Amino acid sequence: MRYETVIGLEIHAELATKSKIYCSCSTEFGAAPNTHTCPICTGMPGTLPVLNKKVVDYAVMAGLAMNCSITEYGKQDRKNYFYPDLPKSYQTSQFDQPVCQNGYLEIASENGPKKIGITRIHIEEDAGKLIHDDLRGYTLVDYNRCGVPLIEIVTEPDLRSAKEAKCFLETVKSILEYLEISDCKMQEGSLRCDVNISVRPAGQQQLGVRTEMKNINSFSAAVRAIESESERQIDLLEAGKTVIRATRRWDDVKNQSFDMRSKEQAHDYRYFPEPDLVPIVIDRQWVSRIKNSLPELPDSRKKKYLSKYGLSDADAAQLVSSKKISDYFEDTVGNGASPKLAANWLIGEIPKLLRKKGTEEIPFCAEYLAKTIQMTEKGSLSSSAAKAVIEEMFDRPRDPENIAKEKGLLQINDEAAVMAFVEKVIEENPQAVKEIKSGKDKAVGFIVGQVMRYSKGRANPQLINKLLKDILAEK
Amino acid sequence: MRITTEQVRYVAALSKLKLNEKEQQRMIEDMASIIAFADQLNELETGEIKPTAQTLGLFNVFREDESAPSYEREVMLANAPEKDDGCYLVPKLIE
Numbered sequence: 419m420r421y422e423t424v425i426g427l428e429i430h431a432e433l434a435t436k437s438k439i440y441c442s443c444s445t446e447f448g449a450a451p452n453t454h455t456c457p458i459c460t461g462m463p464g465t466l467p468v469l470n471k472k473v474v475d476y477a478v479m480a481g482l483a484m485n486c487s488i489t490e491y492g493k494q495d496r497k498n499y500f501y502p503d504l505p506k507s508y509q510t511s512q513f514d515q516p517v518c519q520n521g522y523l524e525i526a527s528e529n530g531p532k533k534i535g536i537t538r539i540h541i542e543e544d545a546g547k548l549i550h551d552d553l554r555g556y557t558l559v560d561y562n563r564c565g566v567p568l569i570e571i572v573t574e575p576d577l578r579s580a581k582e583a584k585c586f587l588e589t590v591k592s593i594l595e596y597l598e599i600s601d602c603k604m605q606e607g608s609l610r611c612d613v614n615i616s617v618r619p620a621g622q623q624q625l626g627v628r629t630e631m632k633n634i635n636s637f638s639a640a641v642r643a644i645e646s647e648s649e650r651q652i653d654l655l656e657a658g659k660t661v662i663r664a665t666r667r668w669d670d671v672k673n674q675s676f677d678m679r680s681k682e683q684a685h686d687y688r689y690f691p692e693p694d695l696v697p698i699v700i701d702r703q704w705v706s707r708i709k710n711s712l713p714e715l716p717d718s719r720k721k722k723y724l725s726k727y728g729l730s731d732a733d734a735a736q737l738v739s740s741k742k743i744s745d746y747f748e749d750t751v752g753n754g755a756s757p758k759l760a761a762n763w764l765i766g767e768i769p770k771l772l773r774k775k776g777t778e779e780i781p782f783c784a785e786y787l788a789k790t791i792q793m794t795e796k797g798s799l800s801s802s803a804a805k806a807v808i809e810e811m812f813d814r815p816r817d818p819e820n821i822a823k824e825k826g827l828l829q830i831n832d833e834a835a836v837m838a839f840v841e842k843v844i845e846e847n848p849q850a851v852k853e854i855k856s857g858k859d860k861a862v863g864f865i866v867g868q869v870m871r872y873s874k875g876r877a878n879p880q881l882i883n884k885l886l887k888d889i890l891a892e893k
Numbered sequence: 894m895r896i897t898t899e900q901v902r903y904v905a906a907l908s909k910l911k912l913n914e915k916e917q918q919r920m921i922e923d924m925a926s927i928i929a930f931a932d933q934l935n936e937l938e939t940g941e942i943k944p945t946a947q948t949l950g951l952f953n954v955f956r957e958d959e960s961a962p963s964y965e966r967e968v969m970l971a972n973a974p975e976k977d978d979g980c981y982l983v984p985k986l987i988e
């Protein structure tokens with residue numbers, strides 16, 4: 419039997435505010451344990467939380483960018499559960515009146531663009547970090563992350579494959595990066611996702627029993643978790659068994675999910691309105707003010723790259739997937755580089771060098787890249803020389819023209835100089851010349867290669883070809 | 894309203910409480926009377942009334958996004974029954 423996998427995501431993104439959601443403790447990552455806490459974020463009795471306005475601004479920005487309607491009257495609620503990562507024994511979250519509702523995002527699927535519904539985006543606080551000490555049988559608790567603001571983005575069960583889920587996650591990540599409201603560092607836990615997944619026989623209307631998978635720390639882990647869990651569920655159904663509704667923990671090392679405590683039903687969280695926090699009234703002026711200040715989003719940039727610069731769909735998508743690279747691309751083009759050449763470098767060689775050097779930041783300015791590209795267009799740099807110049811700029815950023823001169827990388831475009839090399843090679847290789855004349859094109863490559871060798875790679879290859887043709891025609 | 898032993902056990906489990914037979918029996922009575930007390934509200938006609946989450950009459954009380962020094966760790970940990978490595982210590986948890 420064929421089965422269909424149905425996936426919904428709950429994405430948690432830490433917001434890039436300076437201070438926590440209800441107190442002025444810093445949100446900075448990596449501080450020594452429990453050095454960013456106070457009576458408010460540790461839930462001491464008698465304290466009064468006050469909402470950080472920027473958290474609402476950021477949630478509205480995310481909502482507008484994801485086509486949501488913005489709630490006019492929102493409130494916050496207590497979600498009760500007992501676990502030591504939460505010193506108050508409840509998480510302040512939103513239940514029935516979240517900041518944003520009913521949105522969607524478009525992703526590229528196998529059957530063309532597809533709309534994925536967004537049920538809601540709400541604001542809430544993050545929990546603390548637990549470090550399990552197996553040796554001593556203790557758990558250590560660090561409350562630095564406790565009270566860091568989050569938005570939770572909940573999708574409709576509209577995704578049908580691991581690939582679609584990955585594409586959706588990438589789209590969300592790039593939007594949050596463009597809005598500059600989250601660092602989106604999965605390795606630091608500032609972007610996390612839970613996956614709800616069920617399977618059903620193809621064609622069946624009713625949804626199957628779903629499980630929820632937690633502890634997914636990268637997009638590739640999400641793909642593996644979805645594939646593994648949908649297989650597990652299909653195997654159960656095939657064997658005539660049933661799927662049990664449960665929360666499962668994904669273990670990326672074992673490539674397997676494990677049953678966690680049986681999931682408390684929603685009403686067991688005993689949500690109730692947070693009495694210490696007053697309603698959030700978002701008037702339409704506030705919304706339009708934010709709407710007018712939204713930066714250009716990846717989707718609109720991509721459209722521009724297609725129509726204005728004539729880039730391919732894949733190249734445009736690749737460029738806009740990273741805000742840093744896309745910003746750099748715009749800057750390079752603004753400095754006079756050809757968009758197509760700039761795109762080629764920023765998709766191919768430069769990401770490769772970034773990985774090699776272990777950095778995310780291109781260490782030289784876009785003006786230098788633009789100048790390097792212009793030098794290749796003018797023929798004063800071959801593409802392999804340009805590569806060497808760019809690699810050098812990674813180590814010691816400076817004017818590419820100076821680097822080319824220093825390193826003797828400037829291409830030789832002088833006809834007489836190149837001719838001297840060509841004549842020398844022809845004289846030394848009469849056999850190859852014979853072969854060319856008898857129609858063996860491979861020998862042309864050999865001659866060009868020899869000229870490049872003598873010129874230390876600097877002779878302009880087009881010029882070599884042209885001169886070679888001229889000489890052979892004469893002979 | 895009748896409360897069953899199962900319901901008592903369920904609520905106890907949610908509240909991380911251990912109740913013996915005798916305590917469970919007492920809870921059945923207590924919870925029944927608590928619910929009967931709350932049930933009095935059902936006698937009121939509330940169809941026309943909007944749900945009320947706040948009675949303060951205030952809204953949009955915000956703070957600006959400015960960070961300030963936190964409390965000293967030693968001060969924060971002063972009340973912790975057990976601590977180590979600048980952390981609170983709790984019994985080991987298994988998920």
Ligand SMILES: [Zn+2]
Nearest residue numbers: 441443456459
């Ligand atoms: Zn605090």
